[in-house]
Amino acid sequence: MSDLYSRVVNHEYGRKVADLLGLPTPAELRRHVPGEPPLTGPVLVGGDGDLSTPVVELLRTAGLDVHTEPADPEHTARYAALVFDATGMRDSTSLGGLHEFFHTMIRRLGGSGRIVVLGRAPEAIDDPAAHAAQRSLEGFVRAIGKELRAGGTANLVTVAPGADDGIAAPLRFLLSGRSAYVSGQRLPVVTSSTTTVADLDRPHAGRVAVVTGAARGIGESIARTLARDGATIVGVDLPSSGDALAGVVNDVGGTALQLDITADDAGERLVDHVRTRHGHLDVLVNNAGITRDKTIAGMDRRQWDMVLGVNLTAMESLDRAVLDADDVLGDTPRIVCLSSMNGIAGARGQTNYATSKAGVIGHVAAMADPLADRDGTINAVAPGFIETDMTEAMPMASRELGRRLNSLSQGGLPVDVAEAISFLAWPDADGVNGTTLRVCGQNLLGA
Amino acid sequence: MTQLRDAAIVAGNRIPFARSGTAYARASNHDMLTAALDGLVARTGLAGATLGEVAGGAVLKHSRDFNLVREAVLASALADDTPAFDVQKACDTSLEAVLAVANKIRVGQVDVGIGCGVDTTSDAPMGLNDDLRHLLLAAQQANEPVDFVKLAGQLRPSLLKPDIPRNAEQATGLSMGEHQAITTAEWGVSREAQDQLALRSHQRLAAAWDDGFFDDLVTPFLGLDRDNNLRPDSTLEKLSTLKPVFGDRETGTMTAGNSTPLTDGAAAVLLATPDWAADHDLPVLARLVDAESAAVDYVHGHEGLLMAPVYAVPRLLARRGLTLQDFDLYEIHEAFASTVLATMAAWEDEEFCHDRLGLDAPLGSIDRDRLNVNGSSLATGHPFAATGARIVATAAKLLAERDDFEHGGRALVSICAAGGNGLVAILEK
Numbered sequence: 115m116s117d118l119y120s121r122v123v124n125h126e127y128g129r130k131v132a133d134l135l136g137l138p139t140p141a142e143l144r145r146h147v148p149g150e151p152p153l154t155g156p157v158l159v160g161g162d163g164d165l166s167t168p169v170v171e172l173l174r175t176a177g178l179d180v181h182t183e184p185a186d187p188e189h190t191a192r193y194a195a196l197v198f199d200a201t202g203m204r205d206s207t208s209l210g211g212l213h214e215f216f217h218t219m220i221r222r223l224g225g226s227g228r229i230v231v232l233g234r235a236p237e238a239i240d241d242p243a244a245h246a247a248q249r250s251l252e253g254f255v256r257a258i259g260k261e262l263r264a265g266g267t268a269n270l271v272t273v274a275p276g277a278d279d280g281i282a283a284p285l286r287f288l289l290s291g292r293s294a295y296v297s298g299q300r301l302p303v304v305t306s307s308t309t310t311v312a313d314l315d316r317p318h319a320g321r322v323a324v325v326t327g328a329a330r331g332i333g334e335s336i337a338r339t340l341a342r343d344g345a346t347i348v349g350v351d352l353p354s355s356g357d358a359l360a361g362v363v364n365d366v367g368g369t370a371l372q373l374d375i376t377a378d379d380a381g382e383r384l385v386d387h388v389r390t391r392h393g394h395l396d397v398l399v400n401n402a403g404i405t406r407d408k409t410i411a412g413m414d415r416r417q418w419d420m421v422l423g424v425n426l427t428a429m430e431s432l433d434r435a436v437l438d439a440d441d442v443l444g445d446t447p448r449i450v451c452l453s454s455m456n457g458i459a460g461a462r463g464q465t466n467y468a469t470s471k472a473g474v475i476g477h478v479a480a481m482a483d484p485l486a487d488r489d490g491t492i493n494a495v496a497p498g499f500i501e502t503d504m505t506e507a508m509p510m511a512s513r514e515l516g517r518r519l520n521s522l523s524q525g526g527l528p529v530d531v532a533e534a535i536s537f538l539a540w541p542d543a544d545g546v547n548g549t550t551l552r553v554c555g556q557n558l559l560g561a
Numbered sequence: 562m563t564q565l566r567d568a569a570i571v572a573g574n575r576i577p578f579a580r581s582g583t584a585y586a587r588a589s590n591h592d593m594l595t596a597a598l599d600g601l602v603a604r605t606g607l608a609g610a611t612l613g614e615v616a617g618g619a620v621l622k623h624s625r626d627f628n629l630v631r632e633a634v635l636a637s638a639l640a641d642d643t644p645a646f647d648v649q650k651a652c653d654t655s656l657e658a659v660l661a662v663a664n665k666i667r668v669g670q671v672d673v674g675i676g677c678g679v680d681t682t683s684d685a686p687m688g689l690n691d692d693l694r695h696l697l698l699a700a701q702q703a704n705e706p707v708d709f710v711k712l713a714g715q716l717r718p719s720l721l722k723p724d725i726p727r728n729a730e731q732a733t734g735l736s737m738g739e740h741q742a743i744t745t746a747e748w749g750v751s752r753e754a755q756d757q758l759a760l761r762s763h764q765r766l767a768a769a770w771d772d773g774f775f776d777d778l779v780t781p782f783l784g785l786d787r788d789n790n791l792r793p794d795s796t797l798e799k800l801s802t803l804k805p806v807f808g809d810r811e812t813g814t815m816t817a818g819n820s821t822p823l824t825d826g827a828a829a830v831l832l833a834t835p836d837w838a839a840d841h842d843l844p845v846l847a848r849l850v851d852a853e854s855a856a857v858d859y860v861h862g863h864e865g866l867l868m869a870p871v872y873a874v875p876r877l878l879a880r881r882g883l884t885l886q887d888f889d890l891y892e893i894h895e896a897f898a899s900t901v902l903a904t905m906a907a908w909e910d911e912e913f914c915h916d917r918l919g920l921d922a923p924l925g926s927i928d929r930d931r932l933n934v935n936g937s938s939l940a941t942g943h944p945f946a947a948t949g950a951r952i953v954a955t956a957a958k959l960l961a962e963r964d965d966f967e968h969g970g971r972a973l974v975s976i977c978a979a980g981g982n983g984l985v986a987i988l989e990k
Contacts, residue, residue, distance in 0.1 A: 349603075353776045354786040357596065360603035364638035370603035372776045391606065391842045 117501065117517060120524055140524035141265035144226030146291040146533060148315050148342065153289055155194035155224055156181050160215040163201030165232050165278060172282055173197070176314075178289075184219060192224035195289050200233045200251050201273065205243040212254055220258070228289050229268035231255050235302055238275050248272070252300050259298035259556050260521050267297035267522075267556075279306035280545020286314070287537040295498075295530035297521055298556030303545040305486070309446055310542055317540045319344030321444065322392045324384065326350045326375055326432070327402030329358035331502045332452070335528035336399055339536050341366035345397060348388060350375065375402055375428040381435025389442050396444035397539040398436055400429040400451040403470075405504075407463040418466045425470035430477060433492070437484065447490035448539035451478055452531075453550050455498040459560025471496070475550045482548025491547040493538045498554025501525040521556035568663035569835045569845040570988065571673075573954020574601035575828035576782035577789065578942040581682040584785040585825040590619045590626060593782065594633040594679040597827035597947075600780025601675065605831060605843060608638040613671025615645035616658035617829070619679050620945040620979075622649070623686040630677065649946075651979035652896065653854075654678045655828060656949025656986060662832050663849040672837040676953075678946030679827035688724035696720065728823075730979065732860045737867070737979060738897070742808030742815055744865030745899040748906045752814035755898035756800040759819040759939045762895060766936025767793035774935060778954055790822055790942035819898035824942030828950035830957075846957035847970070852986035853877035859981040864917075867900045869983025870975040871907045875918050877985055885924040890931050890959055890972035892952045895938040900977055934959065949976055953988070960990050 120140045144154065156179035159170050166182075173180045181193070196219055203209055216229075223229070231251055239245040251270050259268035269288050273281055280303040287293050288301070311317045323340045327333035328349035337347045347368030351359040356372045363370040371387045373380055388395045403425045406417035433449055436442060456464055457471025478494045485492045499505065499516040505525065508516070517525040534553045537543055552561075576596050579585045585593060594617065602608055617630040626632070631645040650657045655678025662674035689697070700712050729736045745755075769775065770787055779786075795818075805813030806820065835845050855873035857864035870893075878885060885908060893901045907913050908924040915921070935955055938948055956972040963970070970990030977983050 353773070353779070354781055356600060356780040356786070357782055360600045360780055363603040363606075364599055364608040367606075367608055369606035370600075372604075372780070374773070374776075377773065390844065393842070 117525065119514070119517075140522060141225065141263070143265045143294040143522065144291045145294045145529065152176065152286065153178055153194040153228075155179070155192055157195040157197060157289065158184060158193045158219060158222070159197045159199070160219070161199035161202070161211060161232070163199040163203070163232070165201050165273065165281065166199040168278060169197060169199060169232065169281070169285070172285065176286065184222075193219070193222050193227065194224055195228035195230065196220075196223060197230045197285070198232065200231050203247045204241070205247050206250070209247055209250055216258060220261070223262070223266055226265035226291070226294070227262065229255070229258060229262070229266065230285060230288050231268070231270045232281070233270055233272045235272045235274045255300070256298045256556070256561070262521065265294070265522060267293060269293070269296060269298070270300045271303060272300055273303045274305070277303045277306050277545055280304070282307060283537065283540050283543040284546060292533035292537060294533070295522065295526035295553050295555045296534060296551065298561065299552050301546065301551060302549055304547050305545050307542050307545045309544055311540060313344070316344035317542070318397070318536070321345045321396035322348065322388065322394060323397035323399065323539070324348040324350060324388065324395060325399045325401055328362055329355040331504065332497070332500060332528045332531050333401040334362050335532040336401055336535055337362055338366055339529060339532035340397065340399070340539070341368070343536050346392065348392065350384065351402070375432060376423050380428065381431050384432060385435055385439040385442050389439070394444045395436060395442050396446065397448045397450070398432065399535055399539070400432060400449070402428070403452055405464065405467050407467070409463050410465045413466065421466035422470050425467070426473040426477070429474065433481065437488070443488060443490070445489065446541045446544065447485065447488055448543075449481070449485065449490070449492040450535045450538045451492070451494045453494040453496040455496050455552065455554050455557055455559055458496060458552070478550060479548045486547055489544070491538070491544055493546060493548065494550040495531055495534045495538065496550050496552045496554070497526065497531045498552065498557035498559070499525045500531060501527055519558045520554060524555065526553060526555055565667045566669060566834050568666040568832050568849045569838050570830060570847045570849060570953060570957035571833050571838050571843045571845065572601060572605050572831040573778050573829065573950065573957065574604060575779055575947065575951050575954065576600070576826055577779055577785045577787050578824050578826035578944055578947070579785055579788075580790050580942060581823035581825060583789055584783055585681065586683045588681065588783060588825065589684050590622065590629055590679045590681055590827075591633055591636065593681065593825065593827035594629065594677060595636045596780065596782045597677060597679065597829045598633060598637040598639065598675065601829045601831055602638045603780070604777060609640055611640040612643045612673050612675060614662055614665055614674035615639070615643060615677065616648055616661045616674065617645070617677035617679070618648040618654045618658060618946050620649065620651055620654060621680055621682060621685045629679075650984070651982060652894065652943070652945045652948055653976050653978040653982055653984040654946035654949065656953065656974065656976050656984050659830050659832065659849065659950060659953050660852050660984070660986065666832055666834055673831070673833035675829050675831055676950055677827065677829035678948070678950050680944035680946045681825040682823040683825050685725075690720065690722050690724045693720040730859070730866065736807070738807035738815060738820060740859060740866035741897045741900060742813060744868060744903050745815060745897075746808060747865065748903040750814065750899040750902045750906070752801070754902055755814055755819040756797055758895070758898040758901060760795055760797055760800060762933060762936045762939040763792050763795050764936075765934060766791055766940035769935035774958070778958060788941045790824065791940050815897060815899060819939065821896055821938045821943035824944045826942065826944035826947045828947040828954065830950045830953050844961065846961035847972070847988045847990055849953070850987050850989050851877060851881055852984060853880070854982065854984045856983065857981045864981070865903065866979070866981055867896055867977035868903070868907065869981055870977050870985050871904050872918065873983050873985040874908070874973070874975060875920060875924060877987065878924070881987065885927060887968050888927070888931065888971050888973045889966040889968050890934065890956060891927050892933060892937065892956045892972060892974045894948060894952060894976040895933065896943065896977055898939060901932075904975070952976065953986075956988050960988060966990070
């Protein structure tokens with residue numbers, strides 16, 4: 115909770131004033147703390163479909179207090195999460211089950227509560243009624259996400275045929291504090307998972323993670339989060355950022371590589387460093403990115419080329435370099451790329467940036483199969499308004515607007531983006547491939 | 562006696578060098594050395610590691626910095642139980658420090674260590690003048706009020722004049738530049754040759770920066786990411802317009818363009834046994850195989866102040882059974898352009914080699930295309946105690962980069978120093 119407005123309205127008198135004026139009252143979000151339980155209370159599993167039974171078993175194995183029947187109406191205890199299996203809904207009339215469950219249960223959801231709806235991937239359903247019913251779930255989740263208060267989130271996990279085994283990692287992520295700023299999203303599980311993680315607090319133990327742009331901002335947070343989750347970090351940044359990079363790397367453990375990722379031999383040098391210093395590479399996070407904002411009429415070609423060069427072309431060639439280098443990828447390789455909300459919604463003065471960041475979405479979709487061939491995945495994260503030095507420098511009015519235009523009425527933190535990236539890179543997140551996950555607090559832009 | 566082990570040069574790091582009073586004007590030796598160490602640690606992934614030894618030093622030191630290197634280690638990302646000690650040998654300081662660590666490695670006392678150096682002429686120590694210092698020391702011994710009154714009677718305005726460190730030899734009172742001007746004249750080194758050498762140093766250093774050669778040898782500091790003494794667009798015409806600053810102010814040949822400026826900076830070199838390097842997935846860039854120091858009597862005018870390396874090299878060559886031409890690279894510290902030129906002229910001079918060095922034949926000339934190939938001190942600047950570590954790291958990386966050297970990859974490092982000292986060393990792949 116960093117911004118002044120949030121601090122004021124979370125104070126006793128501030129909240130009264132805000133309520134009186136009908137102003138948003140952003141809640142302090144529950145975020146992941148290593149060692150703490152994933153949920154602060156019981157989870158209620160509702161709905162009826164193929165996944166109910168395995169989900170209950172999964173959650174119980176994870177040590178959660180799982181209820182399958184709502185407690186009696188007198189019971190005032192709050193649920194930390196509501197998981198609803200909607201995979202059995204085959205037509206529009208069956209959707210009434212959503213109302214039946216959430217009409218009463220939403221009042222039982224505690225602070226920073228979680229709603230996860232499980233559905234089937236509509237694209238894979240031929241029957242029109244079933245397809246429509248499953249597609250409906252997205253609208254429901256997006257709407258209920260906007261009704262939640264006190265830091266609650268609602269998300270939809272769609273499971274492809276035969277991918278039921280792949281839901282463990284997405285569920286674990288979405289129920290935990292790691293997904294604090296992820297809401298109103300559809301997370302598709304496309305394949306089953308063949309991997310498990312021994313220590314859930316250190317899912318990256320023994321793995322090597324390359325993070326580009328690691329010297330500061332979101333990249334620094336990614337490096338710190340992956341290191342917290344057990345990874346050895348290869349921090350990459352421009353030679354001119356080497357001092358900040360050294361500070362981060364010396365803090366988290368790993369090696370610093372001063373490298374301009376747009377250089378012709380950047381991929382070769384990265385692979386060479388990883389191979390000689392660490393033997394292999396498990397995770398590549400393409401975080402390095404730049405902006406050169408101008409309206410298209412005022413933008414010179416150099417500003418266009420620089421942004422496309424760093425944000426898309428260099429990223430593509432790094433990915434190609436690690437894939438082409440025979441002996442460098444680990445057993446469960448993960449590539450995570452940084453897209454942006456503005457790559458989805460567009461933003462005035464950012465034709466270059468939005469073009470590059472939309473390209474990232476296409477890149478991960480197109481590279482999913484080549485990665486799957488190597489038992490790997492490639493995904494993107496599209497951050498919304500994240501509190502960084504860059505947003506701190508924005509004019510007050512646009513900064514405040516950016517912060518509040520989302521269901522959580524606040525900006526996200528760099529760690530929220532980092533948590534999503536860490537999740538997509540988990541060894542047992544192999545069911546998620548080729549997708550772009552928004553970390554935007556359900557921002558209105560582009561949604 | 563057991564077999565000596567190899568001392569491998571594994572990695573190097575420095576901060577960009579800055580002209581005195583510029584980017585690092587407010588930085589201390591402690592700050593700069595810590596930054597150089599931290600960059601080395603980050604690059605090599607040694608955060609939290611305990612090393613066998615860190616040796617290093619500074620030429621211009623505050624009295625509080627008697628344990629400068631150990632203090633910098635404590636402030637760095639290295640483990641706090643890494644021992645360290647200070648060395649001080651003017652411009653040879655960090656080469657001597659590198660050699661000390663290399664020798665410890667070779668005889669089996671440590672497996673890994675760092676040789677380093679740092680200097681600031683911006684944050685230079687300034688002392689009380691001797692009269693005031695003696696007065697204050699006497700005051701510490703005084704007991705009776707009357708003693709204080711007596712001492713107070715000795716107070717003079719002149720006592721406020723500080724003792725500022727001077728770039729001058731204590732024995733002669735001449736600055737290093739004035740000494741070199743004598744040598745320059747003796748060897749008849751031309752202004753044009755000096756300017757040519759300086760120009761080439763800048764051009765080569767600029768090209769090395771542009772090629773990314775320093776991407777894994779330098780870590781930025783305080784907003785500086787390149788040596789700010791570097792003048793990539795310098796020309797012979799520009800250099801030729803500069804007025805002489807040493808020797809005869811009319812006929813002299815040494816200018817600010819072909820002499821090194823006062824500079825701030827720090828540099829460090831990681832050395833280890835090849836086994837230690839392999840265990841830590843680090844490369845062996847080169848090995849430090851031998852070194853020789855020499856000194857000359859410049860006080861009585863028998864030899865030029867900066868000519869000691871001229872004497873050290875033939876002794877080293879004789880011990881190794883090598884000729885001066887058996888090298889692929891030469892790194893001769895450019896204290897002044899004329900130092901390099903006079904050094905080479907002396908090795909080519911039959912009479913000098915016979916009379917002074919006791920050789921039957923001159924050592925001969927060296928291939929200029931192998932000399933300071935990525936520039937040297939005239940372009941980078943010269944923070945006295947950091948120069949040796951800078952040169953060793955650069956030479957080691959140059960050796961590691963190529964596999965087609967005529968002599969298998971062998972470099973000669975030669976660094977002259979104040980006090981008539983000199984230290985030379987051989988690096989091999």
